[in-house]
Amino acid sequence: xxxxxxxxxxxxxxxxxxxxxxxxxxxxxxxxxxxxxxxxxxxxxxxxxxxxxxxxxxxxxxxxxxxxxxxxxxxxxxxxxxxxxxxxxxxxxxxxxxxxxxxxxxxxxxxxxxxxxxxxxxxxxxxxxxxxxxxxxxxxxxxxxxxxxxxxxxxxxxxxxxxxxxxxxxxxxxxxxxxxxxxxxxxxxxxxxxxxxxxxxxxxxxxxxxxxxxxxxxxxxxxxxxxxxxxxxxxxx
Amino acid sequence: xxxxxxxxxxxxxxxxxxxxxxxxxxxxxxxxxxxxxxxxxxxxxxxxxxxxxxxxxxxxxxxxxxxxxxxxxxxxxxxxxxxxxxxxxxxxxxxxxxxxxxxxxxxxxxxxxxxxxxxxxxxxxxxxxxxxxxxxxxxxxxxxxxxxxxxxxxxxxxxxxxxxxxxxxxxxxxxxxxxxxxxxxxxxxxxxxxxxxxxxxxxxxxxxxxxxxxxxxxxxxxxxxxxxxxxxxxxxxxxxxxxxxxxxxxxxxxxxxxxxxxxxxxxxxxxxxxxxxxxxxxxxxxxxxxxxx
Amino acid sequence: xxxxxxxxxxxxxxxxxxxxxxxxxxxxxxxxxxxxxxxxxxxxxxxxxxxxxxxxxxxxxxxxxxxxxxxxxxxxxxxxxxxxxxxxxxxxxxxxxxxxxxxxxxxxxxxxxxxxxxxxxxxxxxxxxxxxxxxxxxxxxxxxxxxxxxxxxxxxxxxxxxxxxxxxxxxxxxxxxxxxxxxxxxxxxxxxxxxxxxxxxxxxxxxxxxxxxxxxxxxxxxxxxxxxxxxxxxxxxxxxxxxxxxxxxxxxxxxxxxxxxxxxxxxxxxxxxxxxxxxxxxxxxxxxxxxxxxxxxxxxxxx
Numbered sequence: 001x002x003x004x005x006x007x008x009x010x011x012x013x014x015x016x017x018x019x020x021x022x023x024x025x026x027x028x029x030x031x032x033x034x035x036x037x038x039x040x041x042x043x044x045x046x047x048x049x050x051x052x053x054x055x056x057x058x059x060x061x062x063x064x065x066x067x068x069x070x071x072x073x074x075x076x077x078x079x080x081x082x083x084x085x086x087x088x089x090x091x092x093x094x095x096x097x098x099x100x101x102x103x104x105x106x107x108x109x110x111x112x113x114x115x116x117x118x119x120x121x122x123x124x125x126x127x128x129x130x131x132x133x134x135x136x137x138x139x140x141x142x143x144x145x146x147x148x149x150x151x152x153x154x155x156x157x158x159x160x161x162x163x164x165x166x167x168x169x170x171x172x173x174x175x176x177x178x179x180x181x182x183x184x185x186x187x188x189x190x191x192x193x194x195x196x197x198x199x200x201x202x203x204x205x206x207x208x209x210x211x212x213x214x215x216x217x218x219x220x221x222x223x224x225x226x227x228x229x230x231x232x233x234x235x236x237x
Numbered sequence: 238x239x240x241x242x243x244x245x246x247x248x249x250x251x252x253x254x255x256x257x258x259x260x261x262x263x264x265x266x267x268x269x270x271x272x273x274x275x276x277x278x279x280x281x282x283x284x285x286x287x288x289x290x291x292x293x294x295x296x297x298x299x300x301x302x303x304x305x306x307x308x309x310x311x312x313x314x315x316x317x318x319x320x321x322x323x324x325x326x327x328x329x330x331x332x333x334x335x336x337x338x339x340x341x342x343x344x345x346x347x348x349x350x351x352x353x354x355x356x357x358x359x360x361x362x363x364x365x366x367x368x369x370x371x372x373x374x375x376x377x378x379x380x381x382x383x384x385x386x387x388x389x390x391x392x393x394x395x396x397x398x399x400x401x402x403x404x405x406x407x408x409x410x411x412x413x414x415x416x417x418x419x420x421x422x423x424x425x426x427x428x429x430x431x432x433x434x435x436x437x438x439x440x441x442x443x444x445x446x447x448x449x450x451x452x453x454x455x456x457x458x459x460x461x462x463x464x465x466x467x468x469x470x471x472x473x474x475x476x477x478x479x480x481x482x483x484x485x486x487x488x489x490x491x492x493x494x495x496x497x498x499x500x501x502x503x504x505x506x507x508x509x510x511x512x513x514x515x516x517x518x519x520x521x522x523x524x525x526x527x528x529x530x
Numbered sequence: 531x532x533x534x535x536x537x538x539x540x541x542x543x544x545x546x547x548x549x550x551x552x553x554x555x556x557x558x559x560x561x562x563x564x565x566x567x568x569x570x571x572x573x574x575x576x577x578x579x580x581x582x583x584x585x586x587x588x589x590x591x592x593x594x595x596x597x598x599x600x601x602x603x604x605x606x607x608x609x610x611x612x613x614x615x616x617x618x619x620x621x622x623x624x625x626x627x628x629x630x631x632x633x634x635x636x637x638x639x640x641x642x643x644x645x646x647x648x649x650x651x652x653x654x655x656x657x658x659x660x661x662x663x664x665x666x667x668x669x670x671x672x673x674x675x676x677x678x679x680x681x682x683x684x685x686x687x688x689x690x691x692x693x694x695x696x697x698x699x700x701x702x703x704x705x706x707x708x709x710x711x712x713x714x715x716x717x718x719x720x721x722x723x724x725x726x727x728x729x730x731x732x733x734x735x736x737x738x739x740x741x742x743x744x745x746x747x748x749x750x751x752x753x754x755x756x757x758x759x760x761x762x763x764x765x766x767x768x769x770x771x772x773x774x775x776x777x778x779x780x781x782x783x784x785x786x787x788x789x790x791x792x793x794x795x796x797x798x799x800x801x802x803x804x805x806x807x808x809x810x811x812x813x814x815x816x817x818x819x820x821x822x823x824x825x826x827x828x829x830x831x832x833x
Binding site: 270271273319322323326328329330332333334336337338339340341343344345347348351352456457460463464496498499501502504505506508509510512513516 | 557559561604605606609610611612613615616617619620621623624627628630631740741743744747748751783784786787788790791793794795796797798801802805
């Protein structure tokens with residue numbers, strides 16, 4: 001589905017990414033973890049077409065997509081959920097769904113999505129700025145689901161949420177995966193991400209350093225070492 | 238009945254300001270930028286209508302069409318040429334191109350039409366006058382009220398109920414997120430300039446029927462309309478309309494007591510006083526342009 | 531002819547220095563410059579006609595300009611920069627309205643005529659004397675602005691322009707710095723008004739026109755934001771082009787608007803294509819393509 005080979009790039013100053021190689025197979029749930037400042041979010045931005053400078057190869061189903069705008073990527077079935085409060089405060093919940101319906105080529109109806117996110121139904125007319133953080137994150141996921149994406153790029157969906165709500169978020173991600181959506185997830189909460197993902201990559205200083213099945217990496221002492229900042233003499237690219 | 242008569246004139250002036258004010262508030266809402274050329278776009282609307290009626294012999298409705306479409310195109314052209322290349326250059330830099338465009342429009346119109354003060358005569362079906370509670374209301378004035386009400390209603394529907402309106406509001410709310418989500422933000426911004434400028438064009442025509450038009454009228458019209466926007470609360474469409482009506486009445490009351498030549502100054506004073514006393518305006522909610530520190 | 535041009539060159543150079551002080555050095559978009567200029571010119575005219583001696587007129591004029599700057603600072607400086615721009619524009623328009631409408635004081639649309647030349651320069655009367663006088667005031671303006679630019683105060687203004695939050699963190703008041711910058715800019719513009727009124731001996735409300743402000747913005751952009759030398763060359767060069775355009779043999783109904791349109795277009799094209807200026811290009815600290823520095827907050831937003 002998605003393949004990055006030797007991707008480098010940044011915001012115009014020093015390079016943040018210095019060699020990212022990873023792949024996400026069709027229907028696969030892949031997590032990207034790593035210490036603060038490793039460049040995890042920047043990887044998603046590079047794929048999503050919002051990073052000012054990108055070098056290297058990014059291919060979607062074999063087709064090069066680097067330099068495409070978010071809009072063009074949406075047409076190819078890529079949906080990006082940036083980090084933070086991803087709602088438009090003055091638009092209502094329903095308007096968020098309608099907004100995506102108008103943009104995505106294979107969008108579902110808001111009604112179909114509300115079946116899967118019943119918690120949003122009583123909030124349809126409420127402005128998103130008045131929702132709780134958890135409700136906002138659910139709305140983001142519902143909006144993404146409405147686009148019926150083939151690839152979902154999610155940046156730190158659990159940030160700042162209560163543990164119970166985090167479970168809701170991961171349940172929603174699992175549901176999307178169950179429907180055949182490929183997912184590339186960036187998470188600070190490595191334990192939770194590795195538990196949910198099929199496979200994961202560990203990023204350090206702008207490079208992918210380790211790769212493995214989620215649960216294997218959970219046990220891997222090198223992962224802990226990376227998080228503590230010690231350099232790893234690992235072989236994995 | 239003088240008071241009532243002044244009120245009528247004030248509301249007519251205010252209705253006209255409202256059409257210009259809405260354009261300021263829309264552009265400010267989406268780009269957080271004061272579009273200094275906006276008053277001059279309305280001025281161009283007046284002269285387009287003048288040409289349509291005078292030189293081309295068209296009727297008033299056709300002249301309105303010419304002015305509205307012409308100004309919409311002009312507004313989009315200004316955004317594309319003078320503002321978009323500077324979108325990442327900070328907030329003040331586009332003001333330089335804006336005052337350049339403003340002076341350019343004034344003088345291009347003057348080169349074509351001369352500096353003389355002009356008026357256009359209303360069509361016969363608007364020539365009548367009715368008496369409402371002792372105040373005279375002309376057919377032109379009724380047309381101004383009706384046109385303003387319809388235009389603002391159409392705008393409110395476009396912004397509040399359509400796909401384009403949702404994209405405009407999303408872009409205004411959070412530009413970066415809108416881009417990341419694939420909202421066609423450039424198109425939304427162009428649409429805002431087109432809508433605002435179209436209403437300014439309509440205002441230009443109505444202005445021409447009620448008062449006089451000159452190539453230099455854009456600046457004082459722009460300042461008054463902007464004062465109305467700030468008075469009502471910048472970024473809010475209902476605020477712009479309310480502010481415009483209040484300011485229109487204030488200007489006419491002031492002109493009655495001080496003499497007509499002072500009415501331009503009242504807009505400036507209202508603007509300064511509002512910024513001093515209540516910068517968020519009458520109906521304003523958030524971001525009154527204050528520096529957040 | 532040449533002497534008249536020197537007068538106008540000096541006046542525009544002083545005005546460009548005044549704008550450089552507010553916009554170039556402190557980042558304040560003082561679009562009401564023509565208003566300060568007209569206030570200074572009328573103040574000079576009225577007091578000189580009333581028989582005040584030259585030093586008293588000049589002192590009163592500077593105070594008047596500074597007071598006008600303070601007046602403008604009140605409603606606008608606590609708000610974002612573009613608010614100052616439009617309030618200042620309105621201030622200029624209001625000045626023109628007052629000058630046109632307060633017939634008893636200002637002579638209305640006819641303006642003030644026969645403003646007597648200052649005593650010290652009376653013995654070199656005529657166009658040459660006027661030119662020498664205007665140049666002398668320009669020399670004062672250059673000395674003052676260059677001195678300010680090199681002083682700690684000038685550095686404070688630069689810091690306010692580039693990063694207001696940092697200035698606050700250092701315990702200085704950006705607000706005070708901005709208010710004084712606007713007052714100094716007002717006083718300098720009034721000095722330009724004094725040079726004009728004494729040298730030309732006639733003032734009218736058109737001095738407060740928006741177009742004068744735009745011309746000075748063009749001169750400053752051409753000269754390069756922040757540069758004293760660039761401002762002088764920019765202001766003088768602008769007048770040189772104006773004078774050259776006069777030589778084109780066309781009816782005034784065409785040359786007037788054509789000249790304004792030409793300058794307006796120049797301002798647009800310079801901003802788009804050569805925002806750093808021509809004479810003394812503004813250097814570091816500017817983002818590519820920006821004539822004016824973005825605030826630190828805006829830069830942060832972009833990152």
